[in-house]
Amino acid sequence: MNLIGSKMIETERLILRSSKMEEQKRLWEILMIPEVNKWYLVGAKKYANDPSHWTWEVQEKFYKSKVDKADNNDVFVWSVFLKPEYTNSGNEEVIGQISAQENGEDITIRDVGWYIDPNYQGKGYATEASKAMINYMFKKVEINAIFSSAVKDNIASCRIFDKLRFDKIGEVIEKSPYTFYDGLLTFSKYELTRDDYLNNENKRI
Numbered sequence: 001m002n003l004i005g006s007k008m009i010e011t012e013r014l015i016l017r018s019s020k021m022e023e024q025k026r027l028w029e030i031l032m033i034p035e036v037n038k039w040y041l042v043g044a045k046k047y048a049n050d051p052s053h054w055t056w057e058v059q060e061k062f063y064k065s066k067v068d069k070a071d072n073n074d075v076f077v078w079s080v081f082l083k084p085e086y087t088n089s090g091n092e093e094v095i096g097q098i099s100a101q102e103n104g105e106d107i108t109i110r111d112v113g114w115y116i117d118p119n120y121q122g123k124g125y126a127t128e129a130s131k132a133m134i135n136y137m138f139k140k141v142e143i144n145a146i147f148s149s150a151v152k153d154n155i156a157s158c159r160i161f162d163k164l165r166f167d168k169i170g171e172v173i174e175k176s177p178y179t180f181y182d183g184l185l186t187f188s189k190y191e192l193t194r195d196d197y198l199n200n201e202n203k204r205i
């Protein structure tokens with residue numbers, strides 16, 4: 001594995017960059033939208049009954065500490081920017097985040113996560129970003145595998161795993177620390193190994 005950090009990745013419509021403080025407040029705003037944090041918000045359950053925890057005044061310090069580590073070579077998290085020609089404003093905009101976090105002790109096995117501003121969902125941006133990110137992780141960073149999961153009812157996220165040709169390896173029913181929802185949820189579990197990725201590259205989107 002090559003610990004080369006979150007180098008810039010450019011696609012047709014997007015630029016993926018390591019996190020900087022400039023865009024963090026907008027990312028916080030996106031994460032505070034219920035249709036986004038319904039499925040994904042780190043630390044959600046712990047502070048589910050404490051709205052004061054989620055204010056920018058409190059959150060800013062967490063975002064700062066994340067940005068302080070963003071350029072470390074063992075961090076793989078990108079802010080997703082939309083090129084100006086595709087934004088509503090005509091200026092480059094941050095529209096989400098994508099990551100390939102550690103997934104246990106073996107750092108060559110990663111978990112992936114993503115969210116996109118609802119104003120820009122349904123246009124293929126998460127697919128475009130995730131496709132480029134996993135290519136970087138398998139070919140440049142040379143990880144061995146991605147093990148990840150999404151709530152089965154989260155159709156868009158499950159669809160991305162299918163489109164990227166992950167193997168669906170099962171379902172588990174458990175509580176999620178990443179949502180405010182307090183009950184049990186059914187998660188679809190996905191796996192993609194390096195060999196599978198490299199051997200079937202020509203069949204991928």
Ligand SMILES: CC(C)(COP(=O)(O)OP(=O)(O)OC[C@H]1O[C@@H](n2cnc3c(N)ncnc32)[C@H](O)[C@@H]1OP(=O)(O)O)[C@@H](O)C(=O)NCCC(=O)NCCS
Nearest residue numbers: 036039114115116121122123124125126127150156157159
């Ligand atoms: C999951 C998420 C990142 C997808 O972002 P996106 O940019 O809209 O995704 P894409 O446009 O690339 O679409 C991916 C697929 O999902 C489908 N899709 C998108 N939104 C959908 C919706 N609301 N309902 C059903 N399908 C949907 C798309 O049609 C596409 O499939 P297709 O190519 O077969 O048509 C976005 O919905 C999101 O931020 N959700 C909240 C956070 C989240 O769930 N994170 C992941 C936790 S596991």
